[in-house]
Amino acid sequence: MTLSTTSRAELAEFAAHHRSDFERWLARLVNIPSVSVDPARATDVRRCAEAGLDCLTQVGARGELLETGGHPLIHARLSDVPTWPTITVYNHLDVQPADGDDWRTDPFQLTTHGDRYIGRGATDDKGPALTALFGALAARSADVPINVNFLWELEEEVGSHHFEDALLRNRDSLKRTDAIVVSDTVWVTRGKPSSPAGLRGMQPFVLTLRTATTDLHSGITGGVVRNPLAELMQVVCACVEARSGRVLIPGFYDDVEPLTPAEEQAFRESGFSLETFKRDHQVASLRETDPLEVMRRLWAMPTFEVHGVVGGYTGPGVKAAIPPRAEVKLSCRLVPNMTCQKTFDRIRAFIMDRFPDVEVHAEPGLEPFKGRTSGPLADAVRAAYRFGFGSEAVFTREGGSIGAVPTMERILGKPVVFLGLSLPEHGYHAPNEFFDWEQAEGGIAAFAHFFAQLAQQPAG
Amino acid sequence: MTLSTTSRAELAEFAAHHRSDFERWLARLVNIPSVSVDPARATDVRRCAEAGLDCLTQVGARGELLETGGHPLIHARLSDVPTWPTITVYNHLDVQPADGDDWRTDPFQLTTHGDRYIGRGATDDKGPALTALFGALAARSADVPINVNFLWELEEEVGSHHFEDALLRNRDSLKRTDAIVVSDTVWVTRGKPSSPAGLRGMQPFVLTLRTATTDLHSGITGGVVRNPLAELMQVVCACVEARSGRVLIPGFYDDVEPLTPAEEQAFRESGFSLETFKRDHQVASLRETDPLEVMRRLWAMPTFEVHGVVGGYTGPGVKAAIPPRAEVKLSCRLVPNMTCQKTFDRIRAFIMDRFPDVEVHAEPGLEPFKGRTSGPLADAVRAAYRFGFGSEAVFTREGGSIGAVPTMERILGKPVVFLGLSLPEHGYHAPNEFFDWEQAEGGIAAFAHFFAQLAQQPAG
Numbered sequence: 057m058t059l060s061t062t063s064r065a066e067l068a069e070f071a072a073h074h075r076s077d078f079e080r081w082l083a084r085l086v087n088i089p090s091v092s093v094d095p096a097r098a099t100d101v102r103r104c105a106e107a108g109l110d111c112l113t114q115v116g117a118r119g120e121l122l123e124t125g126g127h128p129l130i131h132a133r134l135s136d137v138p139t140w141p142t143i144t145v146y147n148h149l150d151v152q153p154a155d156g157d158d159w160r161t162d163p164f165q166l167t168t169h170g171d172r173y174i175g176r177g178a179t180d181d182k183g184p185a186l187t188a189l190f191g192a193l194a195a196r197s198a199d200v201p202i203n204v205n206f207l208w209e210l211e212e213e214v215g216s217h218h219f220e221d222a223l224l225r226n227r228d229s230l231k232r233t234d235a236i237v238v239s240d241t242v243w244v245t246r247g248k249p250s251s252p253a254g255l256r257g258m259q260p261f262v263l264t265l266r267t268a269t270t271d272l273h274s275g276i277t278g279g280v281v282r283n284p285l286a287e288l289m290q291v292v293c294a295c296v297e298a299r300s301g302r303v304l305i306p307g308f309y310d311d312v313e314p315l316t317p318a319e320e321q322a323f324r325e326s327g328f329s330l331e332t333f334k335r336d337h338q339v340a341s342l343r344e345t346d347p348l349e350v351m352r353r354l355w356a357m358p359t360f361e362v363h364g365v366v367g368g369y370t371g372p373g374v375k376a377a378i379p380p381r382a383e384v385k386l387s388c389r390l391v392p393n394m395t396c397q398k399t400f401d402r403i404r405a406f407i408m409d410r411f412p413d414v415e416v417h418a419e420p421g422l423e424p425f426k427g428r429t430s431g432p433l434a435d436a437v438r439a440a441y442r443f444g445f446g447s448e449a450v451f452t453r454e455g456g457s458i459g460a461v462p463t464m465e466r467i468l469g470k471p472v473v474f475l476g477l478s479l480p481e482h483g484y485h486a487p488n489e490f491f492d493w494e495q496a497e498g499g500i501a502a503f504a505h506f507f508a509q510l511a512q513q514p515a516g
Numbered sequence: 517m518t519l520s521t522t523s524r525a526e527l528a529e530f531a532a533h534h535r536s537d538f539e540r541w542l543a544r545l546v547n548i549p550s551v552s553v554d555p556a557r558a559t560d561v562r563r564c565a566e567a568g569l570d571c572l573t574q575v576g577a578r579g580e581l582l583e584t585g586g587h588p589l590i591h592a593r594l595s596d597v598p599t600w601p602t603i604t605v606y607n608h609l610d611v612q613p614a615d616g617d618d619w620r621t622d623p624f625q626l627t628t629h630g631d632r633y634i635g636r637g638a639t640d641d642k643g644p645a646l647t648a649l650f651g652a653l654a655a656r657s658a659d660v661p662i663n664v665n666f667l668w669e670l671e672e673e674v675g676s677h678h679f680e681d682a683l684l685r686n687r688d689s690l691k692r693t694d695a696i697v698v699s700d701t702v703w704v705t706r707g708k709p710s711s712p713a714g715l716r717g718m719q720p721f722v723l724t725l726r727t728a729t730t731d732l733h734s735g736i737t738g739g740v741v742r743n744p745l746a747e748l749m750q751v752v753c754a755c756v757e758a759r760s761g762r763v764l765i766p767g768f769y770d771d772v773e774p775l776t777p778a779e780e781q782a783f784r785e786s787g788f789s790l791e792t793f794k795r796d797h798q799v800a801s802l803r804e805t806d807p808l809e810v811m812r813r814l815w816a817m818p819t820f821e822v823h824g825v826v827g828g829y830t831g832p833g834v835k836a837a838i839p840p841r842a843e844v845k846l847s848c849r850l851v852p853n854m855t856c857q858k859t860f861d862r863i864r865a866f867i868m869d870r871f872p873d874v875e876v877h878a879e880p881g882l883e884p885f886k887g888r889t890s891g892p893l894a895d896a897v898r899a900a901y902r903f904g905f906g907s908e909a910v911f912t913r914e915g916g917s918i919g920a921v922p923t924m925e926r927i928l929g930k931p932v933v934f935l936g937l938s939l940p941e942h943g944y945h946a947p948n949e950f951f952d953w954e955q956a957e958g959g960i961a962a963f964a965h966f967f968a969q970l971a972q973q974p975a976g
Contacts, residue, residue, distance in 0.1 A: 256735055260834035269798040273945065274821050275716055275916025278849050279761055279813035280793075280802050285822040286758035293753040298746035301739055333740075338729040341873075342740050353739035361734050362745040363836055364828030369845060374720035374879050376823055376847045385829060387836045389738050413801075419834050456735025485733065 059198040061508035064443060067501035070194045078190055078496060079173070081111050083166040085149060085182040086175035092127055092150035092214045101127045101150060101210050108149050108208050111186070115193055117206065122226055124218035127210035131226070134192050134204045142203040143510050144233040144470075145192070146460060147185030147240060148212035151177035158487035171493040179482035181212070183491030184239040184499065187477055191503020195511075198504065202511040205233055209460060212240070215420070216459040223467040231468050235433055237506065238461060239499075241454055241476030242484060245327035249441035249502075251434075251474045252454035253319075254355070255461060257390035257424035259400050260363075263288055263407070264415040268380035277378065284382035285368050291411050292384060295403070296360040301343050301353070303360045303388075305406045311394045315356055318429075319451075323351045326452045336480050355453030358399070359389040389455070392426030422457040425465070425472070433473045436509035440475060444502025475499075475506060519658040521968035524903060527961035530654045538646055538956060539633070541571050543626040545609060545642040546635035552587055552610035552674045561587045561610060561670050568609050568668050571646070575653055577666065582686055584678035587670035591686070594652050594664045603970055604665040604693040604930075605652070605963075606920060607645030607700060608672035611637035618947035631953040639942035641672070643951030644699040644959065647937055651963020655971075658964065662971040665693055669920060672700070675880075676919040683927045691928050695893055697966065698921060699959075701914055701936030702944060705787035709901035709962075711894075711934045712914035713779070714815070715921060717850035717884035719860050720823075723748055723867070724875040728840035737838065744842035745828050751871050752844060755863070756820040761803050761813070763820045763848075765866045771854045775816055778889075779911075783811045786912045796940050815913030818859070819849040849915065852886030882917040885925070885932070893933045896969035900935060904962025935959075935966060 060066050071078075090104035091097040105121055105128045112119055112132040119132020127150065154163035154176040161167040163176040173183060185208060192204040207230070211218060223230060243250045267282035296303050303309070315323070330347050334340070344350050353359075367382030369375040390399055396418075404416040428434050429451040441449035454474075465472050477499040483489045520526050531538075550564035551557040565581055565588045572579055572592040579592020587610065614623035614636040621627040623636040633643060645668060652664040667690070671678060683690060703710045727742035756763050763769070775783070790807050794800070804810050813819075827842030829835040850859055856878075864876040888894050889911040901909035914934075925932050937959040943949045 258735070258836060260836055262834060267799070267801065272797055272799070273916065274819065274823070274847060275718065275849060275914075276944075277793075277797050277799075277814070278821055278915065279817055279819045280804055280810050281797065281799050282801060282803055283758060283761070283821055285825065286752060286756060289749040289752050289822065290758040292746060292749050296746060298743060298750040301743070333737075337732055337737050337741065339727070339732070339737075339741050341727065341742060343742055344740055350740050354737070357739055359734065359739045361738055361743055361836070361838055362749065362828070363734070363834055363838070364830050365745065365825035366830045368822070368824030370824050370826045370830075374722060374823055374845045374847055376718060376720055376821070378821055378823070385834045387734060387834055389735060454735075455738065456733065484736075 059194060061195060061198045061200060061504045064501060067194060067504055068497065070197065071190070071497045071500045074190055075493070078186055079168060081186055082173055082178065082183060086166040086177050087164055089164040090150045090177065090210065091153050092211050094153060098127070104149050105130055105210050111189070112206055115189070119206070122222050124222045126218040129210065129219070129222050130206065130208035131230070132206045134196065134206070136203055137201070140201045140203050141510055142205060142233045143507065144205040144207055144236045145188045146207050146209070146236055146238045146464065147188060148181045148209040149185060150210040150213050151180065152213050152485045156487060160488055172490045173492065174488060174490040176489055178489055178491040179478040180484045180489065181240045183496060184477045187496045187499035188239050188503050190500045192507060194500055194504035195507035198508065200508045200511045202507050204507065212460065216463065219460050220463045220467065223463060227467060233468065233470055235470055235510065236464050236468070236472045238458065238472060238474050239476055240458060241474050242478045242480055243476065244452060245329065245332070246479050247447055248327040249445050249447055249449040250326055250452045251437050251449055251476065253427045253429045253451040254392045254453040255425040256455055256457055257394065257396060257422045258387055258457045259390060259396045259421040260387040260419040261400060261403065262417045262419065263291060263384045263386065264381070264417065265413065266381040270380055271377040272380070274376045274378050281378060283378050285365070285379060288382050288384045288414065291407055291414055292362060294410060295406070299343065301359065303358070305403060307402055308358065311398070312358065312391055313393050315352065320348065322450050322452060323348060326351070326450045332480065354455040356391055358391050358394060360386065362386055389457070390424045392424045394424055396421030396423055422459040423462040425462045427473060428471065432513045433471055436506050437473050437475055439509055440502040440506035443505040444498040475502065519654060521655060521658045521660060521964045524961060527654060527964055528957065530657065531650070531957045531960045534650055535953070538650055539628060541646055542633055542638065542643060546626040546637050547624055549624040550610045550637065550670065551613050552671050553613060564609050565590055565670050571649070572666055575649070579666070582682050584682045586678040589670065589679070589682050590666065590668035591690070592666045594656065594666070596663050597661070600661045600663050601970055602663040602665060602693045603967060604667055604696045605648045606667050606669070606696055606698045606924065607648060608641045608669040609645060610670040610673050611640065612673050612945045616947060620948055632950045633952065634948060634950040636949055638949055638951040639938040640944045640949065641700045643956060644937045647956045647959035648699050648963050650960045652967060654960055654964035655967035658968065660968045660971045662967050664967065672920065676923065679920050680923045680927065683923060687927060693928065693930055695930055695970065696924050696928070696932045698918065698932060698934050699936055700918060701934050702938045702940055703936065704912060705789065705792070706939050707907055708787040709905050709907060709909040710786055710912045711897050711909055711936065713887040713889045713911040714852045714913040715885040716915055716917055717854065717856060717882045718847055718917045719850060719856045719881040720847040720879040721860060721863065722877045722879065723751060723844045723846065724841070724877065725873065726841040730840055731837040732840070734836045734838050741838060743838050745825070745839060748842050748844045748874065751867055751874055752822060754870060755866070759803065761819065763818070765863060767862055768818065771858070772818065772851055773853050775812065780808065782910045782912060783808060786811070786910045792940065814915040816851055818851050818854060820846065822846055849917070850884045852884045854884055856881030856883055882919040883922045885922045887933060888931065892973045893931055896966050897933050897935055899969055900962040900966035903965040904958040935962065
């Protein structure tokens with residue numbers, strides 16, 4: 057008997073039947089510490105890539121590891137029928153470090169606790185990757201005429217620096233897809249599916265000022281010699297009002313599109329709670345407390361943040377020398393319609409005009425991404441969430457940046473949508489990270505339904 | 517035949533006769549690396565104290581090491597006749613570290629190069645200490661009826677933290693003096709003796725702000741959560757205009773006495789050169805270029821400096837996390853008539869009023885010192901310099917702080933004057949530090965004459 061992707065009960069049965077496979081494979085992936093930022097874990101990252109490819113191969117997908125200048129990229133095709141539409145599923149199998157004493161279990165040994173799967177990478181992003189894979193297997197069991205490509209990255213947590221180059225070198229093959237679905241985002245709250253219609257970008261940069269050649273004695277020279285730490289602080293204060301976060305650089309907000317009434321309405325319906333936000337991030341006081349304004353600032357407004365200062369004395373007490381050089385590390389998050397280059401040019405021009413001997417140096421940036429909230433792909437996302445979770449999805453935005461997303465849309469020329477499954481309480485990047493069966497089970501059904509939708513209608 | 521302290525020629529002969537002793541003793545002291553800041557050098561610091569006491573004992577002084585909670589203090593009396601006046605000479609035998617590759621000779625092996633004596637501590641302050649000692653020996657040879665006490669510290673370079681306590685515990689003995697002469701200051705230029713009529717004090721303090729409990733993701737939370745680094749920068753910018761150094765705290769300058777016309781005139785005659793200052797400190801651009809205003813800022817105006825920042829990321833590139841806590845290390849130099857407590861209270865009140873959740877913490881401060889430019893002691897300094905160096909002395913100020921000076925005046929209740937012998941080119945705290953025979957020879961004559969003056973007239 058063939059599975060039907062329109063029967064939620066049959067999908068539930070499919071998921072229940074495959075639950076032990078899902079758990080076994082999740083354990084296999086989580087138990088490999090694929091910490092991409094740690095050079096000592098490079099072998100583990102490769103082992104994880106091989107294990108991921110092996111999972112795909114075992115279910116009949118054909119693929120390979122694409123070598124890059126860094127960690128490899130997994131690419132595999134589950135069926136490859138020229139007359140069928142093709143969808144590419146993007147996930148990543150590398151993980152954040154799991155240092156510190158706050159883990160109550162071994163982060164690299166999957167612990168199952170009722171419906172919870174606890175371990176580093178369980179929700180970011182190994183659990184969602186396998187959920188999408190089982191969704192594709194369900195679609196295949198239902199004879200859905202669609203080709204599913206899997207593109208599993210192993211450098212997402214370190215900025216996807218080799219991803220663009222890997223796409224360019226394999227473009228001919230990777231372009232054979234009609235759309236891309238990314239499952240690496242977090243709902244605003246449980247029971248309320250949300251899909252980002254935009255991601256913020258990021259432009260990191262560094263300010264440097266040298267005013268002398270060696271440490272100067274603050275008694276013998278103080279009052280007359282310049283102080284590069286204090287002067288760079290003045291530069292920062294000219295750029296941003298720190299308590300409110302308001303950026304003072306003329307034109308900085310010019311390219312920010314105001315939210316449409318529909319977008320504002322979606323934000324209001326997203327299930328965002330200020331109390332939950334404060335609890336999740338353990339913060340008592342905020343720059344803003346009006347919930348809609350908080351969401352606007354998190355998802356739809358750019359930022360200007362200081363991340364660190366180099367120069368001077370940092371030991372105990374005070375050593376009263378005046379340093380010869382100082383450096384401030386900063387970044388801006390960007391929203392759709394802004395660009396890294398234009399933003400950086402504006403900042404640099406502002407600073408160089410007022411503080412001519414300050415050096416302004418850009419680090420590699422990530423462009424913002426504006427997604428779609430209408431059309432067949434967005435409709436398929438809505439229908440998939442409704443089918444899988446019995447609840448209407450909301451199109452919000454994501455405050456973070458996924459470097460791979462604008463890169464895929466630009467290089468492959470195909471639209472990207474998001475079918476994320478993680479929840480705030482799952483703890484992205486946090487100790488005791490977990491994924492849960494409720495999200496996996498609903499996700500398998502949602503993905504199966506999503507593939508079935510796209511098989512019937514052109515994507516885009 | 518008895519030496520005459522009014523004949524410069526006889527003093528020159530005395531100095532020439534004792535030159536080899538001076539050089540031998542200077543080598544003995546310089547060759548001991550009495551680096552007081554380095555715990556690994558504690559034994560060397562004590563060896564140096566013992567060697568210093570041995571020099572004093574060899575010439576007939578009677579004394580001992582006064583133990584403190586840190587390095588010992590040398591105290592010795594050269595003659596002790598109750599009916600004679602007594603003068604205490606303060607110097608220090610501890611030295612700065614001599615790290616780095618810029619030394620052309622072994623810093624702890626005195627190198628004699630013509631009239632130059634090269635080594636760490638040669639000018640700061642072992643050479644001047646021995647010069648004063650040979651001056652006292654000359655006075656004794658001239659039968660000058662004066663008792664000379666030597667107080668040689670071994671913690672000057674680390675803030676004299678145990679000095680006050682040592683004075684208190686030995687107050688009865690140390691109070692048996694009529695005045696104190698300090699030889700640990702630097703002339704403005706060679707050939708132009710200068711004596712500071714004031715020292716700046718210093719009040720170090722630390723600002724701390726905590727806004728969260730852990731690092732926050734600048735994408736997921738950025739724009740809404742507070743940034744403690746940026747906010748502390750705003751605090752600093754509210755306190756000081758960094759490029760000019762102007763302090764913006766109301767009342768900060770209220771207690772600063774304007775220079776008198778006589779003081780301004782002394783500054784003008786001091787031999788200060790902006791070009792020399794820039795060359796000595798290797799600085800190209802300054803906050804101020806008018807020479808008189810530069811001197812005023814260095815010697816007679818308070819400062820507000822940033823020395824370091826703790827919190828956030830300081831590695832290569834930019835890591836875009838928002839830190840939960842930041843700390844800024846600062847200090848103010850104070851001028852006579854200001855006090856540490858009043859200055860700190862004013863700063864703290866200003867900050868707490870505007871930035872209520874910023875913590876303001878004071879570190880131990882050093883009070884400023886206002887000396888005398890008239891009266892018998894100042895006149896004796898003038899006469900001594902004129903006799904020793906054939907040139908009129910100028911009373912300027914010192915931008916640095918010598919913690920021991922206000923402490924001695926307060927605890928012993930006796931006036932302090934300065935008979936310094938070092939030159940800017942000698943390189944206080946710098947590589948290739950040296951002292952020279954011209955300053956030593958003139959200094960021996962000057963000290964002998966100084967003691968003779970004080971034997972004839974009451975001090976104070």
